[in-house]
Amino acid sequence: MKIVIGLGSCGIAAGGLKVKKAFQDLLSEHPGLNVSMAETGCMGMCYKEVMVEIIDDNGNSTIYGEVNEEKAKQIFDSHVLGGTPVRDYVVRSSTESNAQDSFFAKQQRIVLARCGHINPESIDEALHWDAYKGLEKALKTMTPEQVIDEVLKSGLKGRGGAGFPTGQKWKFARAPQSEKKYIICNADEGDPGAFMDRSVLEGDPHAVLEGLLIGGYAIGADEGYIYCRAEYPIAIKRLKIAIEQAKERGYLGQNILGTGFNFKIKIKEGAGAFVCGEETALIASIEGQRGMPRMRPPFPANKGLFAKPSNINNVETLANIGWIIRNGADKFAEFGTAKSKGTKVFALAGKIARGGLVEVPIGIPLKEIIFDTGGGTSSGKPFKAVQMGGPSGGCIPANLVDTIVDYEELNATGAIMGSGGMIVMDEDNCMVDIARYFLNFTQSESCGKCTYCKIGTKRMLEILTRITEGNGTEEDIPKLLELAEQIKKNALCGLGQTAPNPVLTTLRYFRDEYEAHIRDKKCPAKQCKSLIQYSIDPEKCVGCTVCAKNCPVKCISGTVKKPHTIDQTICTKCGTCKTVCKFGAVSVD
Structure with a gap:
Protein backbone atom coordinates (compact mmCIF):
# COMPACT_ATOMS: atom_id res chain seq x y z
CA MET A 1 0.00 0.00 0.00
CA LYS A 2 1.12 3.57 -0.72
CA ILE A 3 0.09 6.93 0.77
CA VAL A 4 0.64 9.90 -1.55
CA ILE A 5 0.35 13.50 -0.27
CA GLY A 6 -0.32 16.38 -2.69
CA LEU A 7 2.41 18.91 -1.99
CA GLY A 8 2.18 21.53 -4.68
CA SER A 9 2.04 25.11 -3.44
CA CYS A 10 -1.73 24.81 -3.10
CA GLY A 11 -1.47 21.67 -0.97
CA ILE A 12 1.29 23.08 1.22
CA ALA A 13 -0.65 26.33 1.75
CA ALA A 14 -3.70 24.31 2.84
CA GLY A 15 -1.70 22.40 5.44
CA GLY A 16 -0.18 19.54 3.45
CA LEU A 17 3.03 19.36 5.49
CA LYS A 18 1.04 18.92 8.70
CA VAL A 19 -0.99 16.13 7.09
CA LYS A 20 2.20 14.49 5.86
CA LYS A 21 3.66 14.56 9.36
CA ALA A 22 0.41 13.13 10.78
CA PHE A 23 0.68 10.11 8.48
CA GLN A 24 4.40 9.73 9.25
CA ASP A 25 3.65 9.70 12.97
CA LEU A 26 0.89 7.13 12.50
CA LEU A 27 3.17 4.90 10.44
CA SER A 28 5.88 5.13 13.10
CA GLU A 29 3.38 3.67 15.58
CA HIS A 30 2.96 0.62 13.30
CA PRO A 31 6.50 -0.32 12.26
CA GLY A 32 5.45 -3.67 10.80
CA LEU A 33 3.12 -2.22 8.16
CA ASN A 34 4.10 -2.67 4.52
CA VAL A 35 3.07 0.89 3.66
CA SER A 36 5.20 3.51 1.91
CA MET A 37 4.78 7.26 1.73
CA ALA A 38 5.37 9.59 -1.21
CA GLU A 39 4.57 13.10 -2.31
CA THR A 40 3.39 14.56 -5.58
CA GLY A 41 2.54 17.93 -7.11
CA CYS A 42 -0.83 19.52 -7.74
CA MET A 43 -3.53 16.99 -8.63
CA GLY A 44 -5.64 19.75 -10.18
CA MET A 45 -8.45 19.85 -7.64
CA CYS A 46 -7.09 22.82 -5.71
CA TYR A 47 -10.54 23.44 -4.27
CA LYS A 48 -10.23 20.15 -2.36
CA GLU A 49 -6.74 20.57 -0.88
CA VAL A 50 -5.18 18.96 1.12
CA MET A 51 -5.44 15.87 -1.09
CA VAL A 52 -4.27 12.39 -0.13
CA GLU A 53 -4.23 9.32 -2.38
CA ILE A 54 -4.26 5.77 -1.06
CA ILE A 55 -3.09 3.14 -3.56
CA ASP A 56 -3.78 -0.40 -2.40
CA ASP A 57 -1.82 -3.54 -3.24
CA ASN A 58 -4.05 -4.18 -6.28
CA GLY A 59 -3.30 -0.74 -7.71
CA ASN A 60 -6.73 0.68 -6.86
CA SER A 61 -6.65 4.42 -6.17
CA THR A 62 -8.75 6.37 -3.69
CA ILE A 63 -8.24 10.12 -3.46
CA TYR A 64 -9.41 12.03 -0.39
CA GLY A 65 -10.06 15.78 -0.31
CA GLU A 66 -9.91 18.49 2.37
CA VAL A 67 -7.81 16.26 4.58
CA ASN A 68 -6.59 17.62 7.89
CA GLU A 69 -4.77 15.95 10.77
CA GLU A 70 -7.99 14.64 12.32
CA LYS A 71 -9.22 13.20 9.03
CA ALA A 72 -5.79 11.70 8.42
CA LYS A 73 -6.22 9.62 11.58
CA GLN A 74 -9.65 8.40 10.46
CA ILE A 75 -8.37 7.53 6.98
CA PHE A 76 -5.39 5.70 8.44
CA ASP A 77 -7.44 3.66 10.90
CA SER A 78 -10.25 2.79 8.48
CA HIS A 79 -8.51 2.52 5.10
CA VAL A 80 -4.83 1.84 5.73
CA LEU A 81 -5.33 -0.50 8.69
CA GLY A 82 -8.83 -1.79 8.00
CA GLY A 83 -9.03 -1.70 4.19
CA THR A 84 -12.30 0.27 4.22
CA PRO A 85 -12.32 3.70 2.51
CA VAL A 86 -13.86 6.63 4.39
CA ARG A 87 -16.41 7.44 1.70
CA ASP A 88 -17.45 10.80 3.19
CA TYR A 89 -14.06 12.24 2.26
CA VAL A 90 -13.50 10.52 -1.11
CA VAL A 91 -13.31 12.84 -4.11
CA ARG A 92 -12.12 10.35 -6.72
CA SER A 93 -11.90 6.58 -6.90
CA SER A 94 -10.72 4.14 -9.55
CA THR A 95 -13.38 1.66 -8.46
CA GLU A 96 -16.47 3.80 -7.79
CA SER A 97 -18.09 6.86 -9.38
CA ASN A 98 -18.17 10.11 -7.46
CA ALA A 99 -19.92 13.47 -7.70
CA GLN A 100 -16.55 15.13 -8.34
CA ASP A 101 -15.78 12.99 -11.40
CA SER A 102 -17.25 15.61 -13.72
CA PHE A 103 -14.22 17.78 -12.90
CA PHE A 104 -12.12 15.40 -15.00
CA ALA A 105 -14.77 14.18 -17.46
CA LYS A 106 -13.99 16.66 -20.23
CA GLN A 107 -10.29 17.04 -19.59
CA GLN A 108 -7.58 15.69 -21.89
CA ARG A 109 -4.23 15.69 -20.13
CA ILE A 110 -1.02 15.99 -22.14
CA VAL A 111 0.92 18.69 -20.31
CA LEU A 112 -0.54 17.56 -16.98
CA ALA A 113 -0.35 13.83 -17.76
CA ARG A 114 2.22 13.13 -15.04
CA CYS A 115 1.29 15.94 -12.63
CA GLY A 116 -0.30 14.49 -9.50
CA HIS A 117 0.89 10.99 -10.40
CA ILE A 118 4.66 11.13 -9.97
CA ASN A 119 6.99 12.35 -7.29
CA PRO A 120 8.44 15.45 -9.00
CA GLU A 121 11.73 14.88 -7.20
CA SER A 122 12.14 11.35 -8.58
CA ILE A 123 13.52 10.93 -12.11
CA ASP A 124 12.82 7.19 -11.88
CA GLU A 125 9.09 7.83 -11.57
CA ALA A 126 9.23 10.32 -14.46
CA LEU A 127 11.08 7.78 -16.61
CA HIS A 128 8.48 5.14 -15.73
CA TRP A 129 5.92 7.54 -17.23
CA ASP A 130 7.94 7.92 -20.48
CA ALA A 131 9.96 11.04 -19.66
CA TYR A 132 12.85 11.69 -22.08
CA LYS A 133 11.64 9.10 -24.62
CA GLY A 134 10.83 11.98 -26.97
CA LEU A 135 14.35 13.32 -26.51
CA GLU A 136 15.86 9.92 -27.22
CA LYS A 137 13.75 9.54 -30.37
CA ALA A 138 14.70 13.03 -31.58
CA LEU A 139 18.44 12.63 -30.98
CA LYS A 140 18.76 9.09 -32.32
CA THR A 141 16.29 8.97 -35.21
CA MET A 142 15.56 12.53 -36.37
CA THR A 143 17.50 15.45 -37.80
CA PRO A 144 16.92 18.92 -36.31
CA GLU A 145 14.95 19.82 -39.44
CA GLN A 146 12.72 16.77 -39.00
CA VAL A 147 12.05 17.74 -35.40
CA ILE A 148 11.01 21.23 -36.50
CA ASP A 149 8.81 19.81 -39.26
CA GLU A 150 7.10 17.49 -36.76
CA VAL A 151 6.36 20.39 -34.40
CA LEU A 152 5.08 22.45 -37.35
CA LYS A 153 2.88 19.57 -38.46
CA SER A 154 1.43 19.21 -34.95
CA GLY A 155 -0.01 22.73 -35.14
CA LEU A 156 1.30 23.61 -31.67
CA LYS A 157 1.03 27.33 -31.03
CA GLY A 158 2.84 29.25 -28.31
CA ARG A 159 0.92 28.83 -25.07
CA GLY A 160 2.32 32.00 -23.55
CA GLY A 161 -0.43 34.14 -25.04
CA ALA A 162 0.57 35.25 -28.53
CA GLY A 163 -0.30 31.94 -30.18
CA PHE A 164 2.52 32.04 -32.73
CA PRO A 165 3.29 28.63 -34.35
CA THR A 166 6.07 27.04 -32.30
CA GLY A 167 7.63 25.17 -35.21
CA GLN A 168 7.85 28.36 -37.23
CA LYS A 169 9.53 30.12 -34.34
CA TRP A 170 12.07 27.31 -34.13
CA LYS A 171 12.62 27.52 -37.88
CA PHE A 172 13.46 31.21 -37.59
CA ALA A 173 15.95 30.50 -34.79
CA ARG A 174 17.63 27.64 -36.67
CA ALA A 175 18.21 29.69 -39.84
CA PRO A 176 20.98 32.08 -38.64
CA GLN A 177 24.52 30.72 -38.80
CA SER A 178 26.17 31.22 -35.41
CA GLU A 179 28.68 29.37 -33.25
CA LYS A 180 26.43 30.07 -30.23
CA LYS A 181 22.68 29.98 -29.78
CA TYR A 182 20.37 29.96 -26.78
CA ILE A 183 16.93 28.59 -26.01
CA ILE A 184 15.01 30.07 -23.09
CA CYS A 185 12.03 28.87 -21.05
CA ASN A 186 9.84 31.76 -19.97
CA ALA A 187 8.51 30.83 -16.52
CA ASP A 188 7.88 34.43 -15.48
CA GLU A 189 4.19 33.86 -14.84
CA GLY A 190 2.81 37.19 -13.66
CA ASP A 191 -0.91 37.34 -14.51
CA PRO A 192 -3.18 37.78 -11.46
CA GLY A 193 -5.01 34.51 -10.87
CA ALA A 194 -2.67 32.42 -13.03
CA PHE A 195 -0.76 29.41 -11.71
CA MET A 196 -0.41 27.07 -14.70
CA ASP A 197 3.36 27.31 -15.14
CA ARG A 198 4.03 27.10 -11.43
CA SER A 199 2.00 23.90 -11.10
CA VAL A 200 3.68 22.25 -14.09
CA LEU A 201 7.16 23.10 -12.82
CA GLU A 202 6.27 21.85 -9.35
CA GLY A 203 4.54 18.70 -10.58
CA ASP A 204 6.60 17.58 -13.59
CA PRO A 205 9.85 19.53 -14.06
CA HIS A 206 11.30 16.84 -16.34
CA ALA A 207 8.64 17.55 -18.99
CA VAL A 208 9.91 21.13 -19.27
CA LEU A 209 13.56 20.07 -19.30
CA GLU A 210 12.83 17.57 -22.06
CA GLY A 211 11.08 20.21 -24.17
CA LEU A 212 13.99 22.60 -23.67
CA LEU A 213 16.48 19.92 -24.71
CA ILE A 214 14.56 18.97 -27.85
CA GLY A 215 14.15 22.64 -28.74
CA GLY A 216 17.85 23.25 -28.23
CA TYR A 217 18.70 20.32 -30.53
CA ALA A 218 16.26 21.60 -33.15
CA ILE A 219 17.57 25.16 -33.38
CA GLY A 220 21.23 24.33 -32.83
CA ALA A 221 21.62 25.64 -29.29
CA ASP A 222 23.89 24.11 -26.69
CA GLU A 223 22.69 26.17 -23.74
CA GLY A 224 19.31 26.88 -22.20
CA TYR A 225 17.96 29.21 -19.53
CA ILE A 226 14.87 28.85 -17.39
CA TYR A 227 13.71 32.31 -16.33
CA CYS A 228 11.56 31.68 -13.26
CA ARG A 229 10.28 34.24 -10.80
CA ALA A 230 11.82 33.97 -7.35
CA GLU A 231 8.32 33.88 -5.83
CA TYR A 232 8.17 30.23 -6.97
CA PRO A 233 10.65 28.67 -4.51
CA ILE A 234 9.17 25.17 -4.69
CA ALA A 235 9.29 25.19 -8.48
CA ILE A 236 12.90 26.38 -8.44
CA LYS A 237 13.87 23.77 -5.85
CA ARG A 238 12.36 20.94 -7.90
CA LEU A 239 13.87 22.26 -11.13
CA LYS A 240 17.33 22.22 -9.56
CA ILE A 241 16.82 18.66 -8.36
CA ALA A 242 15.55 17.60 -11.80
CA ILE A 243 18.54 19.21 -13.54
CA GLU A 244 21.01 17.36 -11.32
CA GLN A 245 19.17 14.07 -11.81
CA ALA A 246 19.09 14.55 -15.59
CA LYS A 247 22.86 15.17 -15.56
CA GLU A 248 23.48 12.00 -13.56
CA ARG A 249 21.42 9.93 -16.00
CA GLY A 250 23.04 11.36 -19.11
CA TYR A 251 20.13 13.50 -20.34
CA LEU A 252 22.05 16.73 -19.74
CA GLY A 253 25.68 17.67 -20.23
CA GLN A 254 28.21 16.38 -22.74
CA ASN A 255 27.52 13.73 -25.41
CA ILE A 256 23.90 13.22 -24.33
CA LEU A 257 22.80 9.59 -24.83
CA GLY A 258 25.99 9.02 -26.79
CA THR A 259 24.79 11.15 -29.71
CA GLY A 260 27.37 13.91 -29.56
CA PHE A 261 24.75 16.51 -28.56
CA ASN A 262 25.88 18.79 -25.73
CA PHE A 263 23.51 20.91 -23.68
CA LYS A 264 23.45 22.68 -20.33
CA ILE A 265 20.69 24.49 -18.47
CA LYS A 266 20.88 27.44 -16.08
CA ILE A 267 18.15 28.90 -13.91
CA LYS A 268 17.73 32.66 -13.72
CA GLU A 269 15.52 33.86 -10.85
CA GLY A 270 13.51 36.92 -11.77
CA ALA A 271 12.49 39.61 -9.29
CA GLY A 272 8.79 39.51 -10.21
CA ALA A 273 8.47 42.30 -12.76
CA PHE A 274 5.46 41.58 -14.98
CA VAL A 275 7.15 43.28 -17.94
CA CYS A 276 9.86 40.59 -17.90
CA GLY A 277 7.31 38.23 -19.40
CA GLU A 278 7.98 40.17 -22.63
CA GLU A 279 10.81 38.38 -24.38
CA THR A 280 13.20 41.27 -24.98
CA ALA A 281 12.76 42.49 -21.39
CA LEU A 282 13.35 38.94 -20.19
CA ILE A 283 16.56 38.78 -22.22
CA ALA A 284 17.74 42.08 -20.75
CA SER A 285 17.10 40.74 -17.24
CA ILE A 286 19.13 37.56 -17.85
CA GLU A 287 21.96 39.75 -19.12
CA GLY A 288 21.96 41.63 -15.82
CA GLN A 289 20.30 44.76 -17.16
CA ARG A 290 17.07 46.37 -16.06
CA GLY A 291 14.15 44.41 -17.51
CA MET A 292 12.90 46.78 -20.20
CA PRO A 293 11.68 45.92 -23.72
CA ARG A 294 13.56 47.07 -26.81
CA MET A 295 12.51 47.82 -30.34
CA ARG A 296 12.16 44.94 -32.79
CA PRO A 297 13.68 44.17 -35.31
CA PRO A 298 16.17 42.73 -34.74
CA PHE A 299 14.15 39.85 -33.39
CA PRO A 300 15.63 37.47 -30.79
CA ALA A 301 15.87 34.73 -33.45
CA ASN A 302 18.60 36.84 -35.06
CA LYS A 303 19.96 38.85 -32.15
CA GLY A 304 18.79 37.77 -28.73
CA LEU A 305 20.55 36.79 -25.52
CA PHE A 306 24.08 38.20 -25.45
CA ALA A 307 23.46 39.29 -29.06
CA LYS A 308 23.26 35.65 -30.20
CA PRO A 309 20.33 33.94 -32.00
CA SER A 310 17.83 32.90 -29.35
CA ASN A 311 14.43 31.30 -29.01
CA ILE A 312 11.94 31.77 -26.17
CA ASN A 313 9.00 29.48 -25.34
CA ASN A 314 6.86 29.38 -22.24
CA VAL A 315 6.55 26.48 -19.81
CA GLU A 316 3.38 24.94 -21.23
CA THR A 317 4.64 25.11 -24.82
CA LEU A 318 7.81 23.21 -23.91
CA ALA A 319 5.92 20.68 -21.78
CA ASN A 320 4.02 19.60 -24.93
CA ILE A 321 7.15 18.89 -26.99
CA GLY A 322 8.23 15.54 -25.55
CA TRP A 323 4.70 14.16 -25.94
CA ILE A 324 4.48 15.36 -29.56
CA ILE A 325 7.81 13.81 -30.59
CA ARG A 326 7.06 10.60 -28.69
CA ASN A 327 3.51 10.13 -30.00
CA GLY A 328 3.68 11.97 -33.32
CA ALA A 329 2.26 15.21 -34.67
CA ASP A 330 -0.87 13.54 -36.05
CA LYS A 331 -1.84 12.27 -32.61
CA PHE A 332 -1.52 15.77 -31.12
CA ALA A 333 -3.49 17.30 -34.01
CA GLU A 334 -6.43 15.00 -33.24
CA PHE A 335 -7.29 17.43 -30.46
CA GLY A 336 -8.43 20.99 -31.11
CA THR A 337 -9.94 22.81 -34.07
CA ALA A 338 -8.93 23.30 -37.70
CA LYS A 339 -6.71 26.28 -36.85
CA SER A 340 -5.83 25.63 -33.20
CA LYS A 341 -4.52 22.17 -32.29
CA GLY A 342 -3.95 20.31 -29.06
CA THR A 343 -5.02 21.07 -25.52
CA LYS A 344 -4.82 24.10 -23.23
CA VAL A 345 -4.17 24.32 -19.52
CA PHE A 346 -6.31 26.79 -17.58
CA ALA A 347 -6.16 28.03 -14.01
CA LEU A 348 -9.74 28.38 -12.79
CA ALA A 349 -9.92 31.13 -10.19
CA GLY A 350 -12.24 33.81 -8.88
CA LYS A 351 -15.81 32.97 -7.97
CA ILE A 352 -15.69 29.42 -9.29
CA ALA A 353 -16.97 26.43 -7.30
CA ARG A 354 -14.12 24.17 -8.35
CA GLY A 355 -11.02 26.31 -8.52
CA GLY A 356 -7.98 24.52 -9.79
CA LEU A 357 -5.90 23.42 -12.72
CA VAL A 358 -7.57 21.87 -15.78
CA GLU A 359 -6.42 20.80 -19.24
CA VAL A 360 -9.05 20.61 -21.96
CA PRO A 361 -9.05 20.11 -25.73
CA ILE A 362 -8.94 23.39 -27.61
CA GLY A 363 -12.35 23.94 -29.19
CA ILE A 364 -14.40 23.14 -26.09
CA PRO A 365 -17.16 25.71 -25.38
CA LEU A 366 -16.34 28.14 -22.59
CA LYS A 367 -19.60 27.15 -20.91
CA GLU A 368 -18.43 23.56 -20.44
CA ILE A 369 -15.23 24.64 -18.69
CA ILE A 370 -17.03 27.01 -16.32
CA PHE A 371 -20.11 24.94 -15.54
CA ASP A 372 -19.34 21.27 -16.24
CA THR A 373 -15.71 21.23 -15.13
CA GLY A 374 -15.69 24.22 -12.79
CA GLY A 375 -19.13 23.63 -11.30
CA GLY A 376 -20.42 27.17 -11.90
CA THR A 377 -20.07 30.07 -9.50
CA SER A 378 -18.98 29.43 -5.94
CA SER A 379 -21.63 31.83 -4.65
CA GLY A 380 -24.48 30.16 -6.51
CA LYS A 381 -25.34 33.57 -7.95
CA PRO A 382 -25.71 34.10 -11.72
CA PHE A 383 -22.51 33.97 -13.76
CA LYS A 384 -21.70 37.42 -15.12
CA ALA A 385 -18.37 37.33 -16.94
CA VAL A 386 -14.99 35.65 -17.17
CA GLN A 387 -11.68 37.47 -17.49
CA MET A 388 -9.35 35.63 -19.85
CA GLY A 389 -5.77 36.42 -20.74
CA GLY A 390 -4.96 38.32 -17.56
CA PRO A 391 -4.29 42.07 -17.71
CA SER A 392 -3.63 41.68 -21.44
CA GLY A 393 -6.97 39.98 -22.01
CA GLY A 394 -10.57 40.96 -21.66
CA CYS A 395 -13.90 40.17 -20.04
CA ILE A 396 -16.27 37.83 -21.85
CA PRO A 397 -19.91 38.32 -20.77
CA ALA A 398 -22.42 35.61 -19.85
CA ASN A 399 -24.28 35.94 -23.15
CA LEU A 400 -21.13 34.80 -24.99
CA VAL A 401 -20.51 31.78 -22.78
CA ASP A 402 -21.07 29.45 -25.77
CA THR A 403 -17.90 30.84 -27.39
CA ILE A 404 -15.51 28.13 -28.56
CA VAL A 405 -12.21 28.27 -26.73
CA ASP A 406 -9.63 28.69 -29.46
CA TYR A 407 -7.33 31.53 -30.45
CA GLU A 408 -9.49 32.89 -33.25
CA GLU A 409 -12.89 32.78 -31.51
CA LEU A 410 -11.59 34.31 -28.28
CA ASN A 411 -9.81 37.08 -30.17
CA ALA A 412 -13.12 37.93 -31.86
CA THR A 413 -14.66 38.68 -28.45
CA GLY A 414 -11.91 41.18 -27.62
CA ALA A 415 -10.30 38.81 -25.12
CA ILE A 416 -7.36 36.48 -25.78
CA MET A 417 -6.40 32.92 -24.88
CA GLY A 418 -3.41 34.30 -23.02
CA SER A 419 -1.33 32.00 -20.90
CA GLY A 420 -4.42 30.41 -19.39
CA GLY A 421 -5.74 32.47 -16.50
CA MET A 422 -9.52 32.28 -16.20
CA ILE A 423 -11.12 34.46 -13.50
CA VAL A 424 -14.85 33.88 -13.04
CA MET A 425 -17.18 36.63 -11.83
CA ASP A 426 -20.79 36.66 -10.66
CA GLU A 427 -23.45 39.37 -10.50
CA ASP A 428 -21.81 40.98 -7.47
CA ASN A 429 -18.73 42.02 -9.45
CA CYS A 430 -18.59 45.61 -10.67
CA MET A 431 -17.14 45.57 -14.19
CA VAL A 432 -15.93 49.16 -13.97
CA ASP A 433 -14.00 48.30 -10.84
CA ILE A 434 -12.66 45.14 -12.50
CA ALA A 435 -11.32 47.24 -15.39
CA ARG A 436 -9.80 49.65 -12.87
CA TYR A 437 -8.15 46.77 -11.00
CA PHE A 438 -6.44 45.32 -14.07
CA LEU A 439 -5.40 48.72 -15.38
CA ASN A 440 -3.95 49.56 -11.98
CA PHE A 441 -1.90 46.37 -12.24
CA THR A 442 -0.52 47.08 -15.71
CA GLN A 443 0.09 50.76 -14.88
CA SER A 444 2.06 49.76 -11.78
CA GLU A 445 4.03 47.18 -13.79
CA SER A 446 4.84 49.51 -16.68
CA CYS A 447 8.60 49.82 -17.07
CA GLY A 448 8.17 53.51 -17.92
CA LYS A 449 10.21 53.39 -21.11
CA CYS A 450 7.58 54.62 -23.55
CA THR A 451 5.26 57.58 -23.04
CA TYR A 452 2.09 55.93 -24.33
CA CYS A 453 2.24 53.16 -21.75
CA LYS A 454 3.71 55.15 -18.86
CA ILE A 455 1.48 58.23 -19.17
CA GLY A 456 -1.44 56.86 -21.18
CA THR A 457 -2.30 54.08 -18.72
CA LYS A 458 -1.91 56.57 -15.86
CA ARG A 459 -4.49 58.89 -17.41
CA MET A 460 -6.86 55.97 -18.06
CA LEU A 461 -6.49 54.81 -14.46
CA GLU A 462 -7.25 58.30 -13.17
CA ILE A 463 -10.47 58.38 -15.22
CA LEU A 464 -11.56 54.93 -14.04
CA THR A 465 -10.82 55.79 -10.43
CA ARG A 466 -12.83 58.98 -10.78
CA ILE A 467 -15.78 57.04 -12.22
CA THR A 468 -15.76 54.45 -9.40
CA GLU A 469 -15.68 57.28 -6.86
CA GLY A 470 -18.79 58.89 -8.34
CA ASN A 471 -16.99 61.80 -9.97
CA GLY A 472 -17.20 60.67 -13.58
CA THR A 473 -18.42 62.92 -16.39
CA GLU A 474 -20.07 62.31 -19.77
CA GLU A 475 -16.74 63.01 -21.51
CA ASP A 476 -14.95 60.20 -19.70
CA ILE A 477 -16.05 57.32 -21.93
CA PRO A 478 -14.92 58.98 -25.20
CA LYS A 479 -11.64 59.90 -23.48
CA LEU A 480 -11.09 56.29 -22.40
CA LEU A 481 -11.74 55.01 -25.91
CA GLU A 482 -9.40 57.56 -27.48
CA LEU A 483 -6.60 56.86 -25.00
CA ALA A 484 -7.05 53.11 -25.41
CA GLU A 485 -6.68 53.24 -29.18
CA GLN A 486 -3.62 55.49 -28.99
CA ILE A 487 -1.91 53.19 -26.48
CA LYS A 488 -2.70 50.05 -28.49
CA LYS A 489 -1.23 51.58 -31.65
CA ASN A 490 1.87 53.24 -30.21
CA ALA A 491 3.10 51.43 -27.10
CA LEU A 492 6.49 49.78 -27.49
CA CYS A 493 5.76 46.25 -26.23
CA GLY A 494 2.93 43.80 -25.73
CA LEU A 495 2.29 44.90 -22.16
CA GLY A 496 1.42 48.44 -23.21
CA GLN A 497 -0.34 47.45 -26.44
CA THR A 498 -2.73 45.13 -24.61
CA ALA A 499 -3.15 47.11 -21.36
CA PRO A 500 -6.41 48.77 -22.55
CA ASN A 501 -8.11 45.43 -23.34
CA PRO A 502 -9.95 45.01 -20.00
CA VAL A 503 -11.31 48.56 -20.39
CA LEU A 504 -12.30 48.09 -24.02
CA THR A 505 -14.13 44.81 -23.39
CA THR A 506 -15.99 46.06 -20.33
CA LEU A 507 -17.02 49.16 -22.28
CA ARG A 508 -18.10 46.94 -25.16
CA TYR A 509 -20.23 44.57 -23.09
CA PHE A 510 -21.05 46.50 -19.90
CA ARG A 511 -21.33 50.10 -21.05
CA ASP A 512 -24.55 50.49 -19.07
CA GLU A 513 -22.56 50.01 -15.85
CA TYR A 514 -20.21 52.83 -16.79
CA GLU A 515 -23.19 55.05 -17.57
CA ALA A 516 -24.87 54.19 -14.25
CA HIS A 517 -21.71 55.22 -12.39
CA ILE A 518 -21.42 58.45 -14.36
CA ARG A 519 -25.04 59.58 -14.79
CA ASP A 520 -26.83 58.06 -11.81
CA LYS A 521 -23.89 57.97 -9.39
CA LYS A 522 -24.84 54.36 -8.68
CA CYS A 523 -22.87 51.13 -8.74
CA PRO A 524 -25.31 48.45 -10.00
CA ALA A 525 -23.22 45.69 -8.39
CA LYS A 526 -23.06 47.65 -5.13
CA GLN A 527 -19.28 47.32 -4.83
CA CYS A 528 -17.84 50.82 -5.28
CA LYS A 529 -17.61 52.17 -1.74
CA SER A 530 -18.08 55.83 -2.67
CA LEU A 531 -21.43 55.01 -4.26
CA ILE A 532 -23.00 52.75 -1.64
CA LYS A 549 -19.67 43.43 18.22
CA ASN A 550 -18.09 42.55 14.87
CA CYS A 551 -17.85 46.06 13.41
CA PRO A 552 -14.11 46.86 13.15
CA VAL A 553 -14.60 50.63 13.51
CA LYS A 554 -17.43 50.53 16.10
CA CYS A 555 -19.82 52.61 14.01
CA ILE A 556 -22.94 50.60 14.99
CA SER A 557 -24.85 51.56 18.11
CA GLY A 558 -28.00 50.37 19.86
CA THR A 559 -29.22 48.52 22.91
CA VAL A 560 -30.03 44.84 23.29
CA LYS A 561 -33.35 43.81 21.67
CA LYS A 562 -33.71 47.27 20.10
CA PRO A 563 -33.03 48.27 16.45
CA HIS A 564 -29.46 49.38 15.80
CA THR A 565 -28.17 52.19 13.59
CA ILE A 566 -25.00 52.86 11.58
CA ASP A 567 -23.06 56.09 11.90
CA GLN A 568 -22.40 56.92 8.24
CA THR A 569 -19.61 59.36 9.09
CA ILE A 570 -17.53 56.52 10.57
CA CYS A 571 -18.60 53.52 8.46
CA THR A 572 -15.82 52.22 6.18
CA LYS A 573 -18.29 50.08 4.18
CA CYS A 574 -16.37 46.90 4.83
CA GLY A 575 -19.55 44.79 4.70
CA THR A 576 -18.90 42.89 7.92
CA CYS A 577 -22.30 43.83 9.37
CA LYS A 578 -24.14 42.40 6.37
CA THR A 579 -22.06 39.24 6.47
CA VAL A 580 -22.71 38.47 10.15
CA CYS A 581 -26.38 39.49 10.30
CA LYS A 582 -28.58 36.37 10.40
CA PHE A 583 -31.83 38.24 9.98
CA GLY A 584 -31.24 40.06 6.69
CA ALA A 585 -31.59 43.41 8.44
CA VAL A 586 -28.54 45.02 6.80
CA SER A 587 -28.96 46.30 3.26
CA VAL A 588 -26.73 48.03 0.74
CA ASP A 589 -28.16 50.98 -1.15
Missing part, protein backbone atom coordinates in the same frame (compact mmCIF):
# COMPACT_ATOMS: atom_id res chain seq x y z
CA GLN A 533 -24.33 53.01 1.90
CA TYR A 534 -25.02 50.31 4.49
CA SER A 535 -28.18 50.68 6.56
CA ILE A 536 -30.12 48.63 9.11
CA ASP A 537 -33.86 48.01 8.64
CA PRO A 538 -35.50 48.70 12.03
CA GLU A 539 -38.35 46.34 11.12
CA LYS A 540 -35.97 43.39 10.70
CA CYS A 541 -33.35 44.20 13.35
CA VAL A 542 -33.92 42.21 16.56
CA GLY A 543 -31.13 43.93 18.52
CA CYS A 544 -28.95 40.83 18.83
CA THR A 545 -25.84 43.13 18.84
CA VAL A 546 -23.81 40.73 16.65
CA CYS A 547 -23.20 43.42 14.02
CA ALA A 548 -22.04 45.93 16.63
